Amino acid sequence: MFKKPFSVKNNASMRNSDIKKLIARLPPSVSSQLSKNGVASGRLTTFNEYLIDFYTFEKVPLFFEFTEDKSRTLFPTVYATWMSQEAWPIFLVHRNVFSYLENGADLMLPGVICNEHFGLPEFSIGAPVVICTIQGDTITGPVAVGKAVMSSSEMRACGMKGRGVQILHIDKDLFWELGNRKPAPTISVADVIRSMGSEEEPKLKEAVENLEIDEKKEEGEEKNGEGEESGEAVEEKEDEEKPEELLLRCFLAGLKHRMTKSAQLPFDVGQFYARCLLPCVPANRRLDMKKTKYKKFATFLDEVNKMESAPIVKIQGKGKGNDVIAAVTWDHPLLKAFELSDERITDEDAETKKIGPTIHEVLSLTEPLMALVRTWKKAEKGQLMTPQELREGVTGYVKAQNLNEGKLVKMDPLLAQLARSNEITMDWNTLNQKIQALATPTFVVELPDKRTLIYKMKAPKIHLKTENRIGNKKVTIVNNCEMLGIDAKELAHRLQVGVAASASVIEAVAPFTGNCIQLQGSQVAFVSTMLTAEYGIDKKYIDGFELPAKKKKK
Known part of the structure; x- marks a missing residue:
């Protein structure tokens, strides 16, 4: 959740x-163990629009909770989990399982070490859970914090299979970087064996030896390329949608919502695959035809036409690689039963995506x-308000105090003090x-990555000008773009590609x-x-703005 940049409100x-x-x-x-000194609270917005309230002790974030969560469950950060090993339920996993978590996966239960020596703690659904790793004879952590998606009793009942946390x-995500960045203990x-007592020592030693053997087996299998994976990864793949299922629903979505009945037939099969089917693949998913059992799109079309009593599309061959869709059975049972989920049926998001900032003058x-x-209204010093909101508030105050006299306002003591005027009336403007x-x-x-920059000054302008260099060579200088949140290096690269000319970033004068x-x-x-056009900057923020010359009519 904190792998991508977030904005602190x-x-x-x-x-x-x-x-x-x-x-x-x-x-x-x-x-x-906590001191009441230097305690602060804040609110941030994650990249996927979650509102998070967090609490820092001496500038180190220790706890956070979801703002809109009615249960108000308080989750620890890894910094807080290092203060006590008994405060929250702990899961133990191998180090190679943790690598999946670092890449954004949730914890699958087969990846959890759970046996007669390392038992499963008791907790309810939605409870905070912390995760430690073991490698060789060393335990590290906790290194991750999560939310239990089922209770401990439900995990035992399902045989420790499925998604658990x-x-x-x-550890080491962007939220961790807000703290003192200490390494995990x-x-x-x-x-651990000594802390458990002499009676448990032989059993725990045997359990640890078994864990080391299991870990070495997993590492050896990965190195030998036998196709075996850790229990966590295997279970994750079982829970994931099969590529054939993804292909089918994207095919139906592309047929129903992108090609549509208005399409002119015959329709090239290759064009349908590229322009209708692939754009329907959900965000953060990838469809690889070679990883399906069909291997080729033509084979998939043959199979899908055999799923019901009648074919869904009629394919005509016009030579090798030139098949076309000649007809579509729009009342086919597969199309009637199909319901949209996360398929992308429009390109609006891609078309409207801005690479530049949004600027508000307040x-x-x-x-x-x-x-x-x-x-x-309730207000505090430093609070931001748009000019329109302030104007409407003044209008409401004048009307509530019966100070309105048409185009003029009768000045009461408060307004006279603010306006620094001894006049009896004053015009609205x-x-x-x-x-x-x-x-x-x-x-x-407001930057595209949801970060927000606030400057208590008038909005600066990007300054464009042309200068002469030795040999009467002209160069264009772009100043102040970074004040509006535009990366100078990225803009220079785009300009260099666009005009096919040299562009460099130098220190401003x-x-x-x-x-x-x-x-x-x-x-x-x-x-x-x-x-x-591309960055969405209003021309009023560009000093030296110039439109391209119009082409003369021949």
């Missing part, structure tokens, strides 16, 4: 009463405005301008800061077009 110190409530929710073995946070198996409330703004002048101009930049782009030739028009 706010992060502020907590009141003592809230700190006491938070600590009361924690296991005693953890709460007794939804992984939320792992390790402990030798010998120390106002940051100052102390003089608090008395006015708090008459219609002047009043709004004077009130908005008390706020701090602020611009907010005063009054500009950061990096600037130097592009060979007079390319202001091309840069202007790219910034507006």
Whole structure:
């Protein structure tokens, strides 16, 4: 969940009463070690739009919870799990199983070490679960935190098969980087044996030896390429959708929602596969025809036409590799029964995807405005508000106080103080301008990866200009693009490819800061077009904006 970048909305110190409530929710073995000093709470948004409330102690994130989760389950970070080995249920896995978790997989139950010596702890569905790894005679961790998708009794009942833990946070992910970045602790198996007592020592030694043998077997099988995988990976593959099933539903989705009845027949089979079927493959999935039992799309079409009493598509051969779809049975049972799930039936997401930032010009409330703004809403100093919201609030206040006199506003003591005027009345436009002048101009930049940049200043402009160099050679300079969240190196590469000319990133010259782009030739028009068309930058944020010259009619 934290493998991709996330945006932190706010992060502020907590009141003592809230700190006491938070600590009361924690296991005693953890709460007794925590200090009430330097405790803060924050909220972040993950890449997949989950809202997360997190809590830091002395700038180290220790706990988090889902904002919209009614159960308000509090999950520890790996930093918190290192404080106590008894606070949360622990799963033990081999190190090679953990590599799957690092790549984004959930924990499958066959990958969990569970026997008479290493038992399964008791917990309910949805409970926090932590994961340790074992390699040789060393146990590391906990190195991951997850949410149990079934209770411990349900896991035993199903024979430890299927998906057991939804992984939320792992060691060395981006959430871990918010802390002090300490490595996970390790402990030798010998120390664990000694802590269990002399009676358990022979049994545990035997269990550890068996674990080492199992681990070596798994590693040897992987090295020998025998096709054997760890129990965790095998179970994961069993739970995954088969490629043949994915192919069938993408075929039906492409036929029903992309080709549609309006298609002009005959329709080339190869074009159907490329333009209708493959674009329906769900996001983060990959369809490889060679990994299906059919191997070839033509073989799949033959098989799918045999699934019911009548063929779903009629194929005509026009030579090798030139088959066409001559007819489609639109009332076929397969098409009637088909229901959309996660198939992509439009290209809207790809078409509307922006590579540039979204810019908002807002106002940051100052102390003089608090008395006015708090008459219609709860507000704090520094809170952001759009000019339209502030204007509407002022209008509501004037009407509520019966100060409206047509095109003029009767000044009461509060408005007169804010406007710094002794006049009895003032026109609406002047009043709004004077009130908005008390706020701090602020611009907010929302980046495509959901990060947010806030600058308490007027929105800067990208500055374009052309300069002459030795030999009367012209170069185009692009300044200030980084202030609007645009990566100068990425933009330089796009410009270089677009105009087929040299582009380099150099340090900007005063009054500009950061990096600037130097592009060979007079390319202001091309840069202007790219910034507006591809990056979505409004031309009001581009100083030196220039449209490309119109072609003369012949």
